[in-house]
Amino acid sequence: IxxxxxxxxxxxxxxxxxxxxxxxxxxxxxxxxxxxxxxxxxxxxxxxxxxxxxxxxxxxxxxxxxxxxxxxxxxxxxxxxxxxxxxxxxxxxxxxxWSGNLVTNASWKDIWLNEGFTTYVQARITEALYGQEAAEMEREIDQTDLLNEVKDMSPADQALALPPLNERDPDDALSQVAYVKGAWFLQFLEQRFGREVFDPFLRGWFDDHAFQSANTDQFVEYLKKNLLPKNPTAVSDAELHAWLEEPGIPSFAPKARSRGFAVVDTARIAWLGSEQLPSNQVTSQWTTQEWVRFIDGLGKTVPVAKLEQLDKGYHFTGTPNGEIAMRWYPLAIRSGYTQAQPAAGEFIQKVGRRKLILPIYAELLKTPEGLAFAKEVFAKAKPGYHPITTASVADMIAKAEAAPKP
Missing domain, CATH: 3.30.2010.30 (Zincin-like)
Known part of the structure; x- marks a missing residue:
């Protein structure tokens, strides 16, 4: 409502x-x-x-x-x-x-059947409308983010087939694993069998389970009955087990590779070496995804003078684009680029989308000065936040305050 x-x-x-x-x-x-x-x-x-x-x-x-x-x-x-x-x-x-509303995961431990399938279908829609390169850029960003996220996750939470959650809050077990690893698994199957075989299989899954709930075991059974026999040597039991039951991303997973990102990487490396910003001729047609790649590749910190140069050239501070803001402001905070902090505060006060603001809060909470600033902003933002966001930020602040002081 x-x-x-x-x-x-x-x-x-x-x-x-x-x-x-x-x-x-x-x-x-x-x-x-x-x-x-x-x-x-x-x-x-x-x-x-x-x-x-x-x-x-x-x-x-x-x-x-x-x-x-x-x-x-x-x-x-x-x-x-x-x-x-x-x-x-x-x-x-x-x-x-199709995936989630038409065929629904039977329990929260099977959430990858919802979000992984949806992320896969999303990429196919993106490719159909905007081309393979656009879809590949998004896949590569997602895969890079996932590989970074799993470094700090428990091994059990890295499997697609999660163990029973029992009394655990399903939100605590939900991560990019369900979304990105799930989609990556389906991309693996697509690559091994070819779209002319895999697309009808996936459509059959939706048709045969329409308006029903399904679990991982049911999908594996359907897979073994309706896809694997099409090419019995395409996927081994060990590979299937690696995707579903083991932590991390299998070494044989097909990695996304964007041609456009090679241009971005070259431009960034050239700037870091020469201090000459990429020309407007190069950057004028860049999409959000290319700017995300540019910022993500800058490393953990950047000298303040170089951040000033970037900001003067591309106006990242104050950007209305949340995907850029969620990367630029943490980089600025880590690097000591204090000029960006007021705009970061305005952004997290105005926006309540957790994906975009929690990384900024997380970076602020690492120092006493940042913690004080974060609490000040949160007090102003709280009346406008959704209760879910309020609870997330309050928990982060409480943990930062309880942490032992160096």
Missing amino acids: AAGDLVFEPISPRSGVWAEPAMVNKAAKEFEDTEKMIGAAEKLYGEYRWGRYDMLVLPPSFPFGGMENPRLTFATPTVIVGDKSLVSLVAHELAHS
Whole structure:
């Protein structure tokens, strides 16, 4: 249920956007490819069975990217950046109309059947509309982030087939493993069998389990009955076990490789060596994903003078793009670039999406001065945060305050 000063802007006869009057036209323009996304998914996985696919753009305090309510996805406004570079979120929530809403994970320990399948389908929709390179960039960013995340995770939480959660909060076990490792496993199967075999298999999974719950054992049984016999030597039992039961990413996993990122890496390396910023001719066409790659490759810290040069050239401080902000501000804080701190505070006060703001809070909480600043900002932000975000930030601050002082 949503209540507010909301107006509707149609995108197609079966899709449109609900939003506040000041946001609705901008949102409809950003999401204008939604009907094409529905068509691309239907071509791959069968009829869209929910009648309408509308979206509601929520305030910036919404704690998630989106929530795939059938017929009315709730979406964050942080993906509306003007160039459609973040609309894969729409593709993701739409993909849930097959994986998650049509075929639902039977328990939270089987969450990869929801989020992994959805992330895989999202990439296929992105590729169909925006090309293989766009999808490959997003895959490579996701895979890089996952490999960094699992370094600090318990081995049990790194498996796709999680052990029973018992009394554990499912949120505590949910990570990028379900999303990215799950999608990576399906990409592995696609590569081994070819799309001409794998696509009908996945469509069959959705059709045969429509409006039902399913668990990992059921998927493995379906896999062994309907896919593996198509090419009995394509995947071994040991490889299947590595994906589902073992921690980490298997050494034989096919890694995403973006050609465009090679250009970004070259530009960054040239700047670090010469102090000559990449020319506007190179960067003017960069999407969010390319800027993310540029910042991610800068290392843990960067000399303040160089950050000043970057900021003067590209205006990262104050950016409305959350994917850039969540990387730029932690880098600035770690590096002692204090000029960016007020803007970082404004960003985490205005935005409540946990993915975007928790990395910034985490970096602030590492020093006494940062902790004091974070508490000050949180006090101002708390009335506008969603309770889920409030609880997350409060827990982080409490742990930082309880930590032994050096």
